[in-house]
Amino acid sequence: MPITPRDREILRLAVPAFGALVAEPLFLVADYAIVGHGLGTTAVGALGVAGAVLTTLINLCVFLAYGTTASVARQTGAGRHREAMRSGVDGMWLALGIGVALIVLGWPLAPSVVELFGAAPEQTEMAVTYLRISLLGTPGMLLVLAGTGVLRGLQDTMTPLVVAVASFVLNAVLNAWFVLGMDWGIAGSAWGTVIAQTAGAVVYLVTVARSAARLGIPLGPDLSGIRRAGTAGIALLIRTVCLRVVLLVATAVATRMGSAELAAFALASQIWTLMAFALDAIAIAGQALTGRALGAGDIAETRAATRRMVQWGLWSGVVLGLLVIAARPVIPGLFAADPQVTAELLAVLWPVALLQPICGIVFVLDGVLIGAGDQRYLAWAGIWNTLVFLPAALFAPDLVLLWCALGVWMVARLVALGTRAYGSAWLVTGA
Structure with a gap:
């Protein structure tokens, strides 16, 4: 296939997106490597249980990125840049609300969820510890998803790549320091990931806030806009649940x-x-x-x-x-x-x-x-x-x-x- 200007536009968006997609799952890979080296097999098993729960949450909430991308891109194409940024701000408020709700619901339910996996008592205790601490990072994790959607909608996939790689490096360094250097155990691994996710969220918040300020867009929550973002996300959530059902059944x-x-x-x-x-x-x-x-x-x-x-x-x-x-x-x-x-x-x-x-x-x-x-x-x-x-x-x-x-x-x-x-x-x- 000869390379055309349209191909270059596709590659300009797709290549950095691929890098960001690969960097995101490496968070858990780094956790596995450091926990396995410093804490042993029992801790790796506990991380596997907690990681399965967290991965499911990420997959179910990916609509925050996809829905925001579609909304922002459409408004941008129509030349309605203020409305595009307003859609992005609404998507990030929705992400924050869902993240807080997951902490409130997930903290007391963590032991019951972990017990469903039938792990040994020691692994269960460690998995609950990791999961509860990691839940504190879900607002940041979901803000990253929504912020990624905003920038993709603005035709920018390079910034998400930079944030993903930087967050991965920060996560790996903090995990090694907390687990191997400070001997915090599996809790140290969870705290390292929470801090890295939150730092990535702060970058997106600053980026979106600056863009909104340039356009004179207020950063406060707009309930009607958040409701529209949530309604659009329901259909994408159903689609994602269907994908997960197929993989779980298989x-x-x-x-x-x-x-x-x-x-x-x-x-x-x-x-x-x-x-x-x-x-x-x-x-x-x-x-x-x-x-x-x-x-x-x-x-x-x-x-x-x-x-x-x-x-x-x-x-x-x-x-x-x-x-x-x-x-x-x-x-x-x-x-x-x-x-x-x-x-x-x-x-x-x-x-x-x-x-x-x-x-x-x-x-x-x-x-x-x-x-x-x-x-x-x-x-x-x-x-x-x-x-x-x-x-x-x-x-x-x-x-x-x-x-x-x-x-x-x-x-x-x-x-x-x-x-x-x-x-x-x-x-x-x-x-």
Whole structure:
């Protein structure tokens, strides 16, 4: 594909977005490494339990970034810069409110939530400690999501990359200091993450506040605007819950098959997730560019940009699939997998690789429709796609067919999103 000015615009947004997407999950990776080195296996298990809860919260609240991106981009495209910034401020107030609510609800419920995992008593106590302290960082974490959405909507993905990398470095340094240097135990790891997340939130607050001041936008809460942001977020939350249900059901089915199958599924899922970051970066560009073009009333540009991003998604998926096939013989060795896990993993890497071109198209179209503000359709499509997946997964007799069930789900998403994108109902122009 020859590089065009439109391609350069897509890459200008997608490449920094990819870096930020990769940096965010490294928070927990750094925690695991430092806790494992300083506190041992029991603490790592406790961190795994608390980390699963926190990761779920992050995934469920990602609508704060996506919804804000779409709203701000559309207003920006329409030339309504004051309204764009007001939408961003409202999104950040919504994030703050949800973060405070999670602390109020999560603090007393933390022991009950951790006990659901059935960990040993010592691990349970440590997991509750980590989770409760980490909850204090949820307002900052959610403000980062909303602030990221604001800047993406303003066509700026470089600042989120810088903040993500700086926050990761700060998190790693503080974790090492608190856990290894000051001997604070697992609580030190949690405090390090809370401080890093809060520092990142402060950067976004200052950035948005300065932009709002230049436009004369008051920073106080606007209840009607916050309510609009929350209403738009409900549909995206439903979509996200459907995605989580699919992944949780797939994990449960793999667990039922046996320990080797579960280990192979977990490793294959990590590879799938890493490739999803690369493809989702193009989807983020799709959110920003689609919102801006529709806000400007330019349907022709929206169509052209969508076609080009679908091509980028398709060919990126082809390249990623080929990389998995080429690396397939050595991947099990990277994880020190035993022979049984190796055999299962080598088998499932074929469907993982073959599905990547479909994933590339699906992720792009998902981002385009989010950018268009077509959240209600995405919610209903998520429900129906999940219903298609469930019978295919629940009756899968082995791991390969379980991944084929995930393939059925991806094809269902491709049909639902492709049909919608081919039509015109989502092409709503103006602010």
